[in-house]
Amino acid sequence: MTIEAAFHIQRGDFSLAVELQIPRRGVSALFGPSGCGKTTLLRAIAGLERDPQGYLRVGEELWQDRQRFRPAHRRPLGYVFQEPSLFGHLDVRRNIEYGFKRLPVNGRRVALDRIVDLLGIAHLLERQPHQLSGGEQQRVAIARALAVSPSMLLLDEPLAALDMASKQEILPYLESLHRELEIPVLYVSHSRDEVARLADWLVLLEAGRVLAAGEVGELFTRLDLALAQRPDAESVIEATVAGRDEAFALSLLDFPGGRFRVAGSRLPPGSRIRLQILARDVSLTLERQSKTSILNIFPAIVDALSDAGKAQTTVRLLVGGLPLLSRITRKSAVDLDLKPGRRIYAQIKSVALLS
């Protein structure tokens, strides 16, 4: 099941010209700098932006082509805007019920109570929107969008207008949403951290064009894209919690390349977890070091190399088939005679748990 979209939209100096396919599962992020057209693309998918030449097919259903245009209110979507945009003349409860009431009774697949609980807003229902904090308002806006039992949830930088504390408040809700409800999410963001935490699939946009699209782990580590060239380049790896080493208070996390041992809080066994590994925290050795303080050492194959400035080299490795970036000095790369296909060991000094 995929979304197939093609839009050519001209707005003054800006033009959006995209043709893309997005999987209809998990979280897909439209990612790029401000003004790259990601919001326009999302609005076009929602039917809020008209493109007479546009084409949009969602799964089996054709939503628009040159002849047909399904208006926004007939597209089974939930949409969360950058600003909460709650209706000022309705209290929180009636804001949430606004779309729900407009569904045919057999279309109300999501129970309101469940959504209210999921977003932790039960105590706010009788309030007026202006009595809520920014973070609370955005949670209500998300609940309101979910209440229409959408077949897809569209989020337009739902955190961008919020301060840091409110962001931290909402992120866990977004993550649980992703786990609890099996609704595909299309997420617009210019924040790499948000994308690393939430997204499964990534569409990179720049100046109204699609630069690349693919799995997050893949795109973060592609040496021909800017993400891998940044000084803080990182890899994202998904792992499963296998258990715990109680003696040393370490969590054991399995991924196709081996087993991570990571200090930190207790995690429920079997749960999926995302690991963020900075390229500069990965060093390389030709032989496995036994006398070292580093716990996480995995056999790897060099996939590709790219110089990052005069002194440094970014190495793309495959560990159990998964891409992992390492940033080392150019001298080390020459000394170790690194080239594609070479078998080496990756030593990972530090791992951050994302969820």
Place this chain on the structure above:
Amino acid sequence: MILTPQDLDAFRISLALAALTTLILLLLGTPLAWWLTRSRWRFKFLLEAVLALPLVLPPTVLGFYLLIALGPHGPIGGLMTALGARPLAFTFSGLVIGSVIYSLPFVVQPLQNAFRAIGQRPLEVAATLRASPLDRFLSVALPLARPGFLTASVLGFAHTLGEFGMVLMVGGNIPGSTQVASIAIYDHVEALEYSQAHWLSGGLLLLSFLMLLAVYAFNRRFTAVQP
């Protein structure tokens, strides 16, 4: 009581005229203001200029043209005569038509401002929540424009209550039928009947003040709860 039955009639006719005119203007002006706010028609500015004419036109000029149009030889009056009806000049119905035209901008412009102030966003939100265009208008635009409706009603009512030149031209100052309070006051002053002029003027002053008081009190309360 110093006021004569004729004065009371004039006061009653003024109120009836203002109320009816306001009602008609709200019914006509709401869709018109909505369309003016939303439309991207190239020549919209032409229509807006025409609609604003009563703001600057001397009332007697408007009254003069209306008198011609509504009289037995005018295009509208002629049509009425041909259909076997009475021409509208010097009738209450004629006054209502004149007042609707005369007070139109006082109702349409506040409504237009109120609709514009809502912006595009709440309507887009409603669209993503399954509301059809008509549904969005009724459930989002109308309630959010509430302060604008109050302002429009009061301005339309008060402006109709205060008209003079146009009413004199079109209505002809017929006691009991087209004589309104503002003209009755003028007649009393002409006849040096100052105490009756005082009573009628005081009544209109009080009424106008109370209406404006209601608007400002309401709008203050309304804006006080906005973020």
